[in-house]
Amino acid sequence: AWLKHQTSPFKDKDGFEREVVRHVETTLARSLYNCDESAAYAACALAFRDRLILEWNRTQQRQTFADSKRVYYLSLEFLMGRALDNAMLNVGQKDLAKAGLAELGFRIEDVIQQEHDAALGNGGLGRLAACFLDSLASLNYPAWGYGLRYRYGIFKQEIIDGYQVEVPDYWLDFNPWEFPRHDVTVDIQFYGHVVKSTDESGKTVCRWEGGETVKAVAYDVPIPGYDTPTTNNLRLWSSKAASGEFDFQKFNSGDYESSVADQQRAETISAVLYPNDNLDRGKELRLKQQYFWVAASLYDIVRRFKKSKRPWKEFPDKVAIQLNDTHPTLAIVELQRILVDLEGLEWDEAWNIVVNTFGYTNHTVLPEALEKWSVPLIQHLLPRHLQIIYDVNLFFLQSVERQFPNNRDLLREVSIIEESQPKMVRMAHLAIVGSHKVNGVAELHSDLIKTTIFKDFVEIFGPDKFTNVTNGITPRRWLHQANPRLSELIASKTGGKGFLTDLTLLSKLELYVDDKEFRKEWAEIKYANKVRLAKHIKATTGVTVSPSALFDVQVKRIHEYKRQQMNIFGAIHRYLTLKAMTPEERQKQLPRVSIFGGKAAPGYWMAKQIIHLINNVGAVVNNDKDIGDLLKVVFLEDYNVSKAEMIIPASDISEHISTAGTEASGTSNMKFVLNGGLIIGTCDGANIEITREIGENNIFLFGNLAEDVEELRHAHLYGQHTIDADLARVFDEIERGTFGNPQDFAGMVSAVRDHGDYYLVSDDFHSYLETHALVDEAYRDQEQWLTKCITSVARMGFFSSDRCINEYAEGIWNIEPLVVDRDK
Ligand code: 26W
Numbered sequence: 001a002w003l004k005h006q007t008s009p010f011k012d013k014d015g016f017e018r019e020v021v022r023h024v025e026t027t028l029a030r031s032l033y034n035c036d037e038s039a040a041y042a043a044c045a046l047a048f049r050d051r052l053i054l055e056w057n058r059t060q061q062r063q064t065f066a067d068s069k070r071v072y073y074l075s076l077e078f079l080m081g082r083a084l085d086n087a088m089l090n091v092g093q094k095d096l097a098k099a100g101l102a103e104l105g106f107r108i109e110d111v112i113q114q115e116h117d118a119a120l121g122n123g124g125l126g127r128l129a130a131c132f133l134d135s136l137a138s139l140n141y142p143a144w145g146y147g148l149r150y151r152y153g154i155f156k157q158e159i160i161d162g163y164q165v166e167v168p169d170y171w172l173d174f175n176p177w178e179f180p181r182h183d184v185t186v187d188i189q190f191y192g193h194v195v196k197s198t199d200e201s202g203k204t205v206c207r208w209e210g211g212e213t214v215k216a217v218a219y220d221v222p223i224p225g226y227d228t229p230t231t232n233n234l235r236l237w238s239s240k241a242a243s244g245e246f247d248f249q250k251f252n253s254g255d256y257e258s259s260v261a262d263q264q265r266a267e268t269i270s271a272v273l274y275p276n277d278n279l280d281r282g283k284e285l286r287l288k289q290q291y292f293w294v295a296a297s298l299y300d301i302v303r304r305f306k307k308s309k310r311p312w313k314e315f316p317d318k319v320a321i322q323l324n325d326t327h328p329t330l331a332i333v334e335l336q337r338i339l340v341d342l343e344g345l346e347w348d349e350a351w352n353i354v355v356n357t358f359g360y361t362n363h364t365v366l367p368e369a370l371e372k373w374s375v376p377l378i379q380h381l382l383p384r385h386l387q388i389i390y391d392v393n394l395f396f397l398q399s400v401e402r403q404f405p406n407n408r409d410l411l412r413e414v415s416i417i418e419e420s421q422p423k424m425v426r427m428a429h430l431a432i433v434g435s436h437k438v439n440g441v442a443e444l445h446s447d448l449i450k451t452t453i454f455k456d457f458v459e460i461f462g463p464d465k466f467t468n469v470t471n472g473i474t475p476r477r478w479l480h481q482a483n484p485r486l487s488e489l490i491a492s493k494t495g496g497k498g499f500l501t502d503l504t505l506l507s508k509l510e511l512y513v514d515d516k517e518f519r520k521e522w523a524e525i526k527y528a529n530k531v532r533l534a535k536h537i538k539a540t541t542g543v544t545v546s547p548s549a550l551f552d553v554q555v556k557r558i559h560e561y562k563r564q565q566m567n568i569f570g571a572i573h574r575y576l577t578l579k580a581m582t583p584e585e586r587q588k589q590l591p592r593v594s595i596f597g598g599k600a601a602p603g604y605w606m607a608k609q610i611i612h613l614i615n616n617v618g619a620v621v622n623n624d625k626d627i628g629d630l631l632k633v634v635f636l637e638d639y640n641v642s643k644a645e646m647i648i649p650a651s652d653i654s655e656h657i658s659t660a661g662t663e664a665s666g667t668s669n670m671k672f673v674l675n676g677g678l679i680i681g682t683c684d685g686a687n688i689e690i691t692r693e694i695g696e697n698n699i700f701l702f703g704n705l706a707e708d709v710e711e712l713r714h715a716h717l718y719g720q721h722t723i724d725a726d727l728a729r730v731f732d733e734i735e736r737g738t739f740g741n742p743q744d745f746a747g748m749v750s751a752v753r754d755h756g757d758y759y760l761v762s763d764d765f766h767s768y769l770e771t772h773a774l775v776d777e778a779y780r781d782q783e784q785w786l787t788k789c790i791t792s793v794a795r796m797g798f799f800s801s802d803r804c805i806n807e808y809a810e811g812i813w814n815i816e817p818l819v820v821d822r823d824k
Contacts, residue, residue, distance in 0.1 A: 041114035077126030081641025137225030162615035332434035504797030661706030
């Protein structure tokens with residue numbers, strides 16, 4: 001209904017076309033005669049952008065006028081994907097655009113495809129931030145995202161001779177979705193020293209002086225909510241040389257090149273997204289990125305608060321800041337510095353404000369992913385911050401000492417400073433001490449952090465500081481946009497599009513599980529999605545796959561804990577089993593396509609070895625005449641958000657098979673089920689809650705439990721473990737050279753067989769194979785399978801990121817939606 005009242009969207013198709021033509025002819029300075037698809041995309045994006053801007057401005061005015069509490073989501077990653085399709089759907093004008101573009105001679109699908117993904121993230125954490133922005137806007141919460149405007153997003157992956165090759169992702173050539181705010185800049189200081197002095201009242205004051213300055217420039221990205229005028233802001237900072245820093249001395253003395261070099265050095269801060277996922281490398285430039293982004297964001301937030309002229313103690317009533325993992329933890333220190341050094345508050349008063357402002361979300365328990373920064377590095381880069389960290393730690397440890405006297409071990413365990421050589425700052429400890437709430441991202445994960453890595457903090461702060469908010473996904477992108485036909489079918493049975501804003505309405509589908517016509521349409525949609533993926537596979541890999549085969553998909557970052565190696569070992573086992581059969585026996589087997597996709601961090605050689613093996617197995621299996629359609633193995637290049645939108649709706653079964661206790665939540669598991677695919681998985685992360693919601697008959701669970709992992713690892717180390725016979729057979733075949741030079745895979749094999757099998761591949765392999773046999777059997781009964789799929793979708797309401805954001809809003813941020821009067 002708001003569409004009628006708001007002035008921004010297009011009145012009709014002709015109005016839209018006029019705007020597209022105007023942009024082609026003026027903004028792009030081209031004639032309609034040489035308007036290709038890329039120009040059509042540009043003009044269409046600009047036309048929609050114009051419409052978003054008005055609501056965006058109005059939203060900001062409304063939120064400022066209402067003086068409502070805002071939440072600021074600080075994330076080093078926002079994995080947004082494409083914006084045009086999303087914008088058209090959220091303002092409810094995709095059909096109109098489709099018709100308009102058709103009249104101009106374009107297919108809307110082709111136009112949409114022209115857009116470069118905004119890939120400012122690695123994986124789950126970054127995509128979660130993007131889903132959260134969609135939900136925050138759709139639910140009318142006053143919210144901003146703050147991040148970095150990387151010039152290079154996550155690298156593009158090419159597969160050459162079976163190996164991953166990384167290509168830089170230079171994505172900013174044409175980006176109509178960002179607005180540079182050259183007037184919104186912040187000078188950010190690095191290095192220098194601290195000067196102590198005493199003021200009139202005899203109080204010690206600290207000033208951070210000297211060092212270098214880099215300028216942060218704001219770039220704003222509008223975030224339209226679905227079916228609401230609320231259009232929130234994502235502010236990304238870009239680094240530039242500060243004007244005073246540009247060395248005119250050098251310039252005048254003719255050393256032009258070196259003054260340009262200084263300029264470029266400043267710009268490198270926001271140049272590139274670090275491509276490591278779940279691995280902390282402790283690089284100085286990464287720490288610079290973190291402080292640069294955090295300091296600019298806080299300056300902005302504080303500036304906005306100060307305009308209200310309220311007393312400082314009201315800061316937490318107007319501002320909530322959420323830390324997306326520990327990457328922005330320096331914000332805690334920076335706010336304390338602003339309040340104490342610059343605003344003159346007493347330490348305790350300031351610290352109260354800080355703690356009440358921040359919330360911290362933990363996304364991983366992997367020890368190698370827990371951030372630590374060396375004390376000498378922080379001392380050098382941020383000398384005043386190091387002092388504050390030491391003071392925070394001192395007061396914290398003193399209070400622990402009062403609470404638990406004479407417990408040196410406890411103090412050592414919980415200290416923010418690790419007494420190693422060199423000393424290290426444990427960012428998670430700092431984030432816990434400086435926040436009022438700490439949350440995990442799925443029930444098992446939240447329990448694990450309370451009983452393992454953070455257990456001492458539960459003793460100290462009490463259990464109420466720790467909470468769970470199970471992750472969710474936006475149904476707008478992951479159902480409506482990615483699977484429009486299924487979305488339409490669901491709308492026709494659940495009473496319209498309401499399920500897109502209240503996903504629990506999916507439950508109405510249960511009434512139609514037995515409806516013949518409905519089932520037929522459902523199956524046709526899945527088949528059509530598989531045909532589309534099969535075409536993509538053919539076009540990109542040259543492999544022909546049959547859309548009637550079972551599509552078995554594992555797409556996610558490549559990591560040992562996610563166990564793509566187990567999947568490919570399973571595929572090899574399947575191949576060997578098929579080979580050993582008589583042609584008659586083979587005839588009876590179920591055809592299957594094993595589909596892999598995902599990037600390996602450039603320095604993670606084991607992950608790269610896994611990719612190589614998958615490709616080599618594909619090269620053998622796909623060309624084996626004995627096998628034909630019974631097994632195909634493909635690796636899809638450059639998995640990203642827009643590819644996910646095509647792959648996920650085409651899956652029959654997807655694999656979420658991490659070692660129990662290692663995958664904090666997983667979010668693609670939710671996307672697959674929401675699109676009518678089943679899953680095979682371990683009892684890990686959100687798989688457990690998915691099972692609870694959809695019923696254990698509708699999921700294929702296997703493998704050891706988190707509680708058994710420690711003991712199993714121990715058994716490996718003390719030689720009380722014999723390797724599974726089927727797995728040994730797979731290793732033999734690899735070592736015989738069937739899949740290329742065995743040397744290339746020696747690391748993968750020995751990690752499991754000879755080096756403790758940390759991720760317990762051999763422990764779970766048997767159960768994994770058995771469960772795959774059950775999958776085959778279940779898939780043969782297509783009617784039963786379809787019933788499982790439909791029933792599962794009907795029970796997925798819980799996994800909307802809207803539910804998740806409402807839980808944060810109520811339990812952590814204490815903010816309310818700013819309801820919009822649509823008739824005004
Ligand atoms: C310091 C290097 C580094 C970089 C990224 C460490 C850790 C990360 C992320 C926290 C890793 C990550 O993306 N975690 C994923 O977060 C998702 C959203 O909560 C979860 O669904 C995934 O299970 C979790 O792996």
